[in-house]
Amino acid sequence: MTAPAVKPAVTKASGPAPVAKDSSMLKQKEMISGNYAKLASAKENGVKVASTFVPGNLNELIMCFDMVNNLPEINAIQNGMRKKTGAMIMEAEKRGHSEDVCTYVKADIGSILKGNLGPDGEQLPNPDLLLLSYTGCFTFMKWFELLRDHYKCDTAMLHVPYQGDGHITKNQIQYVVKQLKEEVIPKLERTSGMKFDIDRLRENLTRSARAEEDFVWVLETAKNKPSPIDAYFGGVYYIGPIFTAFRGTADAEEYYKLLRAEIAERLANGQGPVTPNGDMTKEKYRLVVEGPPNWTSFRDFWKMFYDEGAVVVASTYTKVGGLYDQGFRHDPQNPLESLAEYCLGCYTNRNLPARIDLIEKYLNEYQADGLLINSIKSCNSFSAGQLLMLREIERRTGKPAAFVESDLVDPRYFSAANIKNRLESYFQMIDQRRGGAEPARAA
């Protein structure tokens, strides 16, 4: 596919130096602020609001009812990146929420307790419907029960069974489809006052599938040396539209076209990934990363990698909202079955052996030097079993694996010095495994 070359625009960042922003970045920023603006004006405009989750989200279906999509996880991430979540979490803990549980939940509840302002400072509306897509994470169910307790609004529960044996069964597909028909769609109809139109869903899914093609193309450019993208730190921006409120929209299609053109140009020019400090010049280490990033110190965390010439060529976090790179595409010919398959196939809904197989595949296909696990304190869905994962990967591939610990949006659990030390040791280990191909660095 050919796409027009895109010239970067220069905008003023919050820091002192001007930051060059690509057109895709500007497009995504506009999309996100547009969605927050829609949320802020939803009540005034009589638009109904559905709160839902990223993994297993049913954006194409929600769009059939002209509802606007609010994602508490994304709000927590946005607030985390703005360093607002520490106070929110403490507020929730003061009200009796345990220090042991998911910090996305506590950031969300703390935010509600503090007035429920969105990351843009505008009032977030109360949801008209909690669309509880219970995919790959037990906490989701409790989270929305807690929100239901607060908002007293209707809840549509979509129970997505776990791939315990590492594959999707016919029984699971049928179960999810039936729930869509008998639970989810009727509640969306009731909330919105609109009848379900399956042809509209097909149109949305068609747009999704086209965007998914471009998205996968971008992810797979990391197989090149040097990689033109960072598939973790950059990847979290690339997944934005397709994982959230925009999958199935014309905007998302346009975003991925722009992104593809930009990455194609970087590839043609032999450029490395874009970082907050400009282009990465030399690719020294190619890594696969398992686990979500820390959001409260996202930039600091990223810097620890690009300062050392480390590029993440594949990551599992960028698959929590779907494994498109493994061939899945939304299918307008089988709309409900396709949504079911999508929900069932998200990364954390796969069993541990299947997750390990995928990581091994990434290490080989992307010619990575090793695996880094960022283990998240408050995310058992990801974290439980990661130490076995590490052993298995080392055993199967002979490549070194390393382990750092942080949290999603709790700033108390990000120890920069500790993580930096571990990363430096890890990079030395890679050097040593290369058999002196590169000099060992001073401790």
Added chain:
Amino acid sequence: MSTTAEIVERCQMLFDDLNFNYAREWKAARPGRIVVGFMPFYVPRELIHAAGGLPLGVLGGGDQLEVIQGDAYYQSYICRIPRSTIELGVTKRLDFVDGMLFPSICDVIRNLSGMWKIMFPNVRSRYFDVPQNYLDNVGGEFYINELNELREMLAELSGRPVSDEAIRASIALYNENRALVREVYAFRARQPWKAPSSEVYLLMRAGLTLAVEEHNRLLREYLEAAAAEDRPRHDNSRVVVTGVFCEQPPLSLIKSIELAGCYIVDDDFMLVNRWELSDVPTDGDPIASMAKAYLHNSSNTSAKYQPDPANKGLYLVEAVKRTRAEGVIFASPSFCDPALLERPMLQRVLTEHDIPYIAFKYAENSGQMQPIREQAGTFADSIKLWSAA
């Protein structure tokens, strides 16, 4: 007739035996027998029994198992039960187990199901999913298919088909078991000084090890012996303990609560023993009957979705009323997502019903009981003070 002391001694021996010798001997006694381990909170034990198997509850290693290798598989912020369960596995204490079931309770146990597949490839491991949708034609159909898949797995393990007739017979035995368990709970709620919770706990725990026929005999004997024995009645406060449905507290914690002046009159220690709230029909399609019982006539716990917000947490209020309890103790394992995420909602409901509560956390290997005793003692005293006022 056995005395309660003799019965409890037997249960204590079973509880202390981390090599599961009873189950080993049971399996060795007859060729073709299988043992299927399961974790909290619920599995359909009837199916295992109908397949000629012994369902064996695996509830971690408690405070008597030194966890060395298991710790190497988990970060510090993950609960204790998976690490001690792995310790049981890697030290070959479960090497006679033919299958392992990991119910849908939380992400940690869910992921442990995959770890088991990798670490113990010769054991048939299955993540056992249950529906969170309670419509017969939706969640019910899904669950019937899940039960049939489990039935197939058990047939493969035992080498013979699991007939409807065998399932009906097993349902009847487990109906009897649950009725006796309910009777013990009711007896304790009526006369808690005659059935201390440290005893009832061991008695119930024995039900996760013994063959159901044997456990039924033991329950009857205990009821008879406990009723016949005189024991001093104390002016204790009556409490419900909740949140203990997965990782189990040390026995010393239960004793500490009692020593602090509390009679435990209800709990959720081993929900599987009384999951179905009344008899499962023994006529008709047994799989369909089991599915219906799960959907419409089973206990509540935080691992289950409550579709009706008006009913959220009411099971706890009903337990308080039914047992004439005066307060609730939230005892939750550290890092237990289901218990700790549920807790604020349950506490809200209790507050609305003017039911006092306290909360603390524990681990299966907690050693220091003094803080627990002080907290429970203060709670018991405050209940007495309020009721006196």
